[in-house]
Amino acid sequence: MNETIQTILNHRSIRKFKSDPLDDETVRLLVEAAQAASTSSYQQAYAIIGVDDAALKRSLMEVASQQSYVAENGYFFVFCIDYHKHAVAAAWQGSNLDATIESTEALIVGTVDASLAAQNLVVAAESLGYGAVYIGSLRNDAKKVSELLALPNQTVPLFGVAIGLPDHSPGKKPRLPMEAVFHRNRYTEDDKLLRFLQEYEEKTAAYYTERTDGQRSEGWVSQIVRTMLEPKRKYLRDFLRDRKFLKD
Template structure:
């Protein structure tokens, strides 16, 4: 096992940072690493907004659900699905791109491109000794975030990424077992086996929380998922996405 794989397997979300800002060199290295990620058909359908302004970071922390570590991180990146520049290309070349840009397929391309870039950014940051945490909470108030960042038509804020110097070591959360994620040749549909695997994983997760919290918490993964998914969230998203010019067809 090499150092890169060891680093990947030790990944953890950091929610407490030292009061140190990232240097310009660190920021540029992380962004350039993000840009080196694979991109569908070379379309590069994403943009990254780096937020330095303290007041703006504090407002974003509040909009994300009062996640204070957004404001206290060394730097806050927001990854956006972006087809705005492609719309401009259509104007430049006198080509009607609307049907393509309106499509659900191009929406998926933009989201996937942004996610691939973000994971490259994460690996780069962690290789520099920094910690990260993804912030999906910015979608709680996606319209307000869009206005705060002055995002044009065909640009959607997908998630944030806090990056900074870790001031905690929360430990690595146990993931689903490999055999419950990786299948060969076809998707197995044996429900009895599936439930057995989930029950076994629940025991592992419960033990993890019990040890991490000193016995104050011992809930299972399936309990967390059933409680979270029982209450639909952000049901306004489809309308927002379509108003931004995505996934109309």
């Protein structure tokens, strides 16, 4: 096993960072790693907003359910779908891309592009000894985040990534058994899938029981079913349309 794979397999979310800021050279290197990720049809349909202003971090923390590590980290990145630069490029060429940008396919492409770039950045950061955590709760109020970051139309903030030197060493959460994720040639039958889920429920219940000294014993299946009973952030459809997406 090489060092790259070992870095990936050792991933865990870090939620407490030392106060050491990332220097400009490291930030630039991480962004270059992000840009090296694959991109659909060379569109590069994402933007990365780097946030090192303490007051701005605190404002983003307020959006993100008051999670302290949004403000207290070495550096904070916000990954966005970005077709604004494409619209500017098209106007320069005397064209208009609105119909394409407003399509569902464009939304998917931008989301995938941004996610691939972010994962490259995180792996690069972890290879340098930093820790990271993704912040999806920025979508609690994507309009407010857009205002704070002065995002133009045809951009959408998707998630943040906090980076810094770890100040704790959390346990590694067990992932689903490979058989529940990796299907050979066709999707696994439900009876087999259910057995894998039942085994995973027991394993994750034991993990949380040990991690919390018995304060929590809910396994993954129970947790996911409970938290997904009601859809979240239903305002996003209207927000996306306001930002010139999802018109088709």
